[in-house]
Amino acid sequence: MDLLKSRLLPVIALFASVLFLYFRIPSSKQSFDSDCSLLAHDHFWIVSNRVVTPRGVTPGAVEVKAGRINTVKEGEYNQLLLQNEHVLDYGDAVVMPGLIDVHAHLDEPGREEWEGFSTGTKAAAAGGITTLIDMPLNSFPSTVSEETLKLKIEAAKKKLYVDVGFWGGLVPENAFDTSALDKLLMAGALGLKSFMCPSGINDFPMTNSTHIKEGLKVLAKYKRPLLVHAEVVLESENNIELSSDESDPRSYTTYLKTRPPSWEEAAIRELKDASEETRLGGNAEGAHLHIVHLADSRTSLDLIKEAKSGGSSLTVETCPHYLAFSAEEIPDGDTRFKCAPPIRDEANRQSLWEALLEGHIDMLSSDHSPSIPDLKLFDEGDFLRAWGGISSLQFVLPITWSYGKAYGITLNQLTAWWSERPAKLACQANKGAIRSEMDADFVVWMPDVEFELDENYDIHHKHRNISAYLGKRLSGKVLATFVRGNLVYSEGKHSPAACGALILAKQ
Ligand SMILES: *[C@@H]1O[C@H](CO)[C@@H](O)[C@H](O)[C@H]1NC(C)=O
């Protein structure tokens, strides 16, 4: 009897596993929803003469299967080998990892009239962005607790055309409340964001360096980053400027003087000090500090370099508008260009490019931050009272490329700034490179095709007229965007359904 059992058991086990596979395979097939993609299948090859892999730009074929990259064949590929497969041949168009925007304000819930999950992620998809991380402010309420993060998650459901994660907010109210921060982080916030100056949003007050150090200590346990808006209000300088005679609020120079580089410098000096706790053996070892939208390429940048070389876990981003525009060319009254910190002079713009090329600036982000057009006060053109924030989400790739051409930037550099390093910041190990096992997130684009960003262009941001780039001629047209194997955007069309994933940090 025992002998029979021992012989039968393996047979039963085999039979059971066959049964299991039989029922499992069809069900995983069924999970492919054709409304999520403009393609009818989830197993296919993408071929092109210019695939951007970690090793360079090469002719290649990328096999996509069930949302992942299955294989990457670099070098000349043999079409015959793919005869019985679904093949999308993009010829000379560039196939690159999808862009990851770690800094976007989608404003939902609460300020859907400013932007929204649906419009924002449609714009992202049309621009080759496959993942974006939403900022905790400009929505209402701000994302500063487990409860408010849940409101975000609820509001985002079924509206996402690309994958979306969330930063939580570090504010004085939760900075000393470890259990509140624990809950926010355990609920899936990918990290925290705070301001060192007033944010312009009432329920998102600013933090000082004590709050920042407390936040870093908690983040260390989770190995997640703190992102900081680095400007400190220096009252003395502010008062001198505002009491002077030349304070025409329509003049861009007036605005520039109200937020001098010394504000960035002062903040970054404090951050450099706080970042020392992230070093090996420090109080916040394991945490990471990330400076958002650096505008000053002088002393602020030197302080960042010193902090990095001292061993702090520190990175910094800048945004396309600081690389594209300079103060000299901003017309008086044109508040589309208002953002904080402000766009500075031409020499500063050029040194930002140099810092990016030399690797001192680690990555780029959009800081897409729209509002309703009324708040931009176009009639008054008042730079001091207008809402600050530049809308650019859909166009960051052509903008970076168009303005970077003068500096000889390469496709691999673009990928480092827009995909690899942002993926690392947001701890997305499955994203940011074309390599087997990674998520099948791609942008397919033609760097040499130029277009006018004019009234006739198909813009998906909620408010097209507030973009500072309207009227520009740009180079680099997005043909197609894939998110985890779903063709979510192709030649002007979006997939019927919004199937982007919510990215929540796992403990
Ligand atoms: C920051 O503010 C807190 C009150 O929220 C205060 O206890 C702390 O001393 C302040 N730190 C600094 C450096 O001003």
Ligand SMILES: [Zn+2]
């Ligand atoms: Zn921002």
